[in-house]
Amino acid sequence: MNKRVRHIFVIPRDKNGFHKIYAYSNIFKRLFNEHYDLLAHFSVDWRGALLARLLNVGMSVSRKTARRGYFWHQSFDFLAPELDTERPMAEQDVDLLRSSNLYKKYSAPPYDLSISSKLKNKVKLWLKKHDIHLNKKLVVIHASSRWKFKEIPIGTWARIIDALILKKINVVISGSQDDFQTNALILNLCESKPVLTKDFSLEDTAALYERADLVLTIDSMSTHLASAVKTPVVSLFGPTNEKIWGPWKGKYKVIGLTSKDAEMFACRPCGQEGCEGSRISQCLVQLDPQLVIHQALLLLKKT
Known part of the structure; x- marks a missing residue:
């Protein structure tokens, strides 16, 4: 949905053996033929150093990292500072451009995504079909993640949704096709039934977010999609660090723990896949739905 993005090349993680070698060779061949002027490598994956040395780009930049040695650090023309745990990732990504003298402003720009009139009209008709009116x-709500340790219980979502609908607020649960089963389970637990999206593309979801008064989500891409379309967002965080991955600019509220639980869960943000490898995060299991409801209503008053 960004007109300046020409190609996206996907690392073939799902392939093995000859098929993986063939897929890699195809990607490398296409990259060689593009004759890029700049390689900005945002991760510290070893492939970045290899690409910087082989592609013959005009300029290359990545990050310093204790994980890599001499070969890595000599592969790039410029190196940004190492990642830290106190700054938003939006700022740390822009550090690559600062280090290569391509961006000189103190603060990184907000995310920005424009929704076409066609998509806006499509969502408007969908909302009308489901009796969701502008008054x-x-x-x-985005409730699901492929990383289950980031989710709150479906019963908590049902209590939040029932409270919002009781306040005469329209509620839609969004997600990909992979999320539909979880969303349906939440729907079944709700006394007042929300509307579920089905077969929505990422573009459709962006248009829906743009139309919404509030996006209520777990720590996921949805947090940043809401920021990109300038819709207020309430984002729920557990084991992951909101200082790095929280919403970027715009109107938002990050919810972690109530003060009474902070001592019990002083371990967060732990960065682990659930408590003791269980893929269940107790700091999210015990999140008070009333806290989420309260913050959602506060932010809605400001829209």
């Missing part, structure tokens, strides 16, 4: 507030 009521609209909250879109």
Whole structure:
């Protein structure tokens, strides 16, 4: 959805043996033929050093990292500072451009995503079809993640949704096809039924977020998609660090723990896949739904 993005090349993680070698050779061949002027490598994956040395780009930049040695650090023309745990990733990504003298402003720009009139009209018709009218507030919820340790219990979501609908607020639960099963389980637990999206593309979801008065989500891409379309967002964080991955600019509220639970869960943000490898995060299991409801209603008053 960014007009300046020409190609996306996907690392073939799902392939093995000859098929993986063939896929890699195809990607490298296409990259060689593009004759890029700049290679900005945001991760510290070893492939970045290899690409910097082989592609013959005009300029290359990556990050310093204790994980890599001499070969890595000599592969790039410029090196940004190592990642830290106190700054937003949006700022740390822009550090690559600062280090290569391509961006000189103190603060990184906000995310920005424009929704076409066609997509806006498509979502408007979908909302009308499901009897969702403009005279009521609209909250879109994203509840699922492929990383299950980032999710809150479906029962918690049901309590939040019932409370919002009781306040005469329209609620839509969004997600990919992989999320539909979880969303349906939440729907079944709700006394007041929200509307579920089905077969929505990422573009459709962006248009839905843009139309919403609030996006209520776990720590996921949805947090940043809401920021990109300038819709207020309430984002729920557990084991991951909101200082790095929280919403970027715009109107937002990050919810972690209530003060009474902070001592019990002083371990967060732990960065682990659930407590003791269980893929269940107790700091999210015990998140008070009333806290989420309260913050959502506060932010809705400001829209």
